[in-house]
Amino acid sequence: MTPLHLAARNGNIQITRLILEHGANVDLASKEGGTAISYAVKRGHIELVKMLIYEYKVDLSMPCLDGTNLLVPAAMSGQCDLMSLLLDHGVQPTIVGKYRYNLLHAAVSARSSDMLQMLLKQFPEIDLRAENKRGETPLHLAAHRGSLEAFLVERGADISTKDSDGDSALLAAARDGHLPVINYLINEGANIHHTDNSNKGLLICLLDEGHFAAADALLQRGLEVNIVSEDGATPLLVAAAMNCTRVASRLLxxxxxxxxRQN
Known part of the structure; x- marks a missing residue:
């Protein structure tokens, strides 16, 4: 990084302006591929971004660090004003990048319901079922983060899509113990008997990560108590290994x- 990149990343308008006034190239890319505006957008420094656009005519088509354009880091910032500014200046979501994040993936990562709503309104054709490099849809990421974004399902997000590990959104929520999201997805028709690529189901995923209260609460849902994972584990074996007496008792x-016996 150059001093210009660091100043932009830190949102320091004065230092950024001083460096540019001394002849620095506003569009210079760092060794990693970032530019002053991409660093500023990623950190959500909207006033600095405005300065670069209005005073220095920065090139808004330059790719960001991961090969996306500026809209993805803008969505990750969660700042709707910043997104609107870039859209008003003609930046379009035409580049996905090496991690294959679309704008919805980015907005979910920011835990920004307002950004999600804005994007769905601005781009009604946006793909809710788009998969990133790990095969995760925006709904997978929302489930991991415990974000109960019901409107994603209402708009057509597929609750049965599996990521590269075989996780559905339901298992994604289970790994982080988000019981309200788990219950919502089950009520929306998610398959409670779905297993990942290692044949681990909902109960084992919850117990593996220490989410004992959620596992206990979900036993009444009719989960298979004798499912055997690829490595020979059962819910009872995991409960015993994790010293979870209440769940072990319920399972018995x-x-x-x-x-x-485990293999």
């Missing part, structure tokens, strides 16, 4: 096989 009452 529901017919869990205490004679099963």
């Amino acid at each position: 009452d529901m017919g869990a096989d205490y004679k099963h």
Whole structure:
């Protein structure tokens, strides 16, 4: 990075202006591929971005660090005003980048419901089922973060899509113990018996990550208590390994096989 890039990243208008007044190229890319405006947008420094646009006529078509254009980091900033500024200056979501994030992935990452609503209104044709490099849809990311973005499902997001690990949105929510999201997805028709690529289902995913209260609460949903994962684990084996007495007791009452041996 050059001093210009650092000043822009820090949102320091004065230093950025001083460096540019001394002849620095406003569009100079760092070794990593970032420019002054991409660093400023990523950090949400809207006043500095305005200065670069209005006073220095910065090139808004320059790619960002990951090969996307400026709208993706703008969405990640969660700042609707910044997004509107770039859209008003003709930046369009035509580049996805090496991680294959679309704008909805970015907005979900920012936990910004306002940004999501804005994007869905601005781009009604945007693909809610787009998958990033890991096969995750925006709904997967929302589930991981515990964001109950019901309107994603209402607009057509597919609750059954699997990522590269075989996780559905339901399993994504389970790995982080987000019980309200889990219940919402189940009520919307998510398959409670879905398993990942290692044949780990909802119960094992919850117990593996220490989400015992959620596992206990979901046992009443009719989950399979004797499912065996690829490595030979069962919910009872995991509960015993994690010292979770309450869930182990419930599993035994529901017919869990205490004679099963792990491979």
